[in-house]
Amino acid sequence: MPVAAACPIALRAFERERLKNMAYSHKIEYRLRVRAQIVLHAARGRSNARIAREMGLHLDTVRRWRSRFAERGLGGLRDRARSGRPPAFTPLQVAEVKALACRLPAETGVPLSRWSCPELAREAVARGIATFVSASTVCRWLADDALKPWQHRSWIFITDPDFQPRAERVLDLYARTWDGVPLDEDEYVISADEKTSIQARCRCHPTLAPGQARAMRVNHTYGRGGALAYLAAYDVHRATVFGRCESRTGIEPFMNLVAQVMSVEPYASAKRVFWIVDNGSSHRGKKAADRLTAAFPNAVMVHTPVHGSWLNQVEIYFSVVQRKVVSPNDFTDLTEVGDRLRAFEDRYNATAQPFQWKFTTSDLDDLLARLDRHTADHPEESSLRLAA
Incomplete structure (x- = not known):
């Protein structure tokens, strides 16, 4: 009997490029790599028998994927949909479980703060939605619609009636503008705040350095060595940090930080130095602004809006300190905490660049x-x- 001729394969430029990426990528499934290689060999005019022999495949395998590509292009290299076993749950049951996941547990009389997949599965059975359903099945249903009822995010309404003008003043200072006028070269913007309650936790066993296939190990048991407050002032445009450690926060510690900055150049002789602060008790309201100006006539206090501390750039620096200095907390005493913070300031100031706000x-x-x-x-x- 005559042998059917192999399907001729002619590739367009984008198909050849895509097939090459599939054939030689280690992130693609192995079976797709093999199919792409079959088509590339066929595009060179090779026979099915030769491709099967060189790739160590069955002749029918080569013939199948060559013909499917000839019929459907790149989409023909994917597996065809299989019927599989009949579904055990109806679309209505799936929809009812998803609807249950989109309701707060308290609204349904369940004493939970939020749903988990096992709890949803048990509640679905208790409500008669299904006679039995596993937690993994519920998880798969929720994943189809990207539902994650076990997670939560907090939010807050803006309550400050002057939120917009206050926030705009801060943002204008970051852009080196005040009241619509560009800042001069001898005008500076300082972002200041306090990081409270940095503890000294002396671990009962030494911290172990990371090793092969092993993360750094920190002993869970510790002795308390007290806590201190870390006050920092960050020059927004020069990326310079001035910090100090105090036993507590308050007006006096904050003014000590101000004096530390304003007593050195270029701030001592500057035309104006803008201090951006939040509404903490150490620097709240007009009294704090008047106190600052009385002590340093060239200093101007600018408050962020209420619940607007995220506009204060020093908070970004504090997040760096938390990740790189404080965590994991393993200090013998408060003196070591202070020394580490001061040493990190020097290290940071040596290489820091302004934040890309x-x-x-x-x-x-x-x-x-x-x-x-x-x-x-x-x-x-x-x-x-x-x-x-």
Whole structure:
């Protein structure tokens, strides 16, 4: 009997490039790599028998994927849909479980703060949605719609009536502008705050350095060696940090930090030095601003809005300190904590670059506009906001 001729394969440029990526990538499934190699060999005009012999495959395998590519292109290299066994759950049952996951447990009378997959599976059986369903099945259903009821995020309404003008002043200073006028070369912007309660936890056994296939090990048991407050002032545009350790926070420790900065150049002889602070008790309100100006006439205090500490760039520096200095906490005493913090300041100031702050007044306008649209669509939340 005559042998059927092999399907001719002619590749376009993008198909050849995609097949090469599939054939030689180690991130692609092995079976897809083999199929791509079959097509590339066929595109060179080789016979099915030769391809099967050189690749160590069965002749029918080569013939199948060559013909499928000729019929459907790159999509023909994927496995065809298989019927599989009949579904054990109806679409209605799946929808009811997803609807249950989208309700707070308290609304259903269940004494839980949030759902987990095992709890959802048990509740579905208790409600008669299904006679039996496993937690893994529920997890798979939720993954189809990217539902994760076991997670939560916190949020807060803007309660400061002067939020926008206060935030704009801070953002303008980051852009080196004050009241619409660019800052001079001898005007500086300082971001300051306190990081409270840095503990000295002396571990009962020494910390072990990481090794082959082993992370660093820190003993869980520790003795308390007290706590201190770390006050820092960050020059926004020069990326310079001034810090000090105090036994507590308050007006006097904060003014000590101010004096530490304002007593050195270029701040001592500067035209103006803007101090961006939040509304903490150490520097809250007009009294704090007047106190600062009385001590240093060229200093200007600028407050962030209430619940707007995220606008204070020194918080970014504190996050760096938390990751690189404080965690994991293993210090013999508070003296070691202070020495480590001061040494890190020197190390940081030697190589630091200003933070790439990208949130501008235009972004602020967009954010507030989105919040206004949200409250307009949910008037019940707006009434709660006013009541608060």
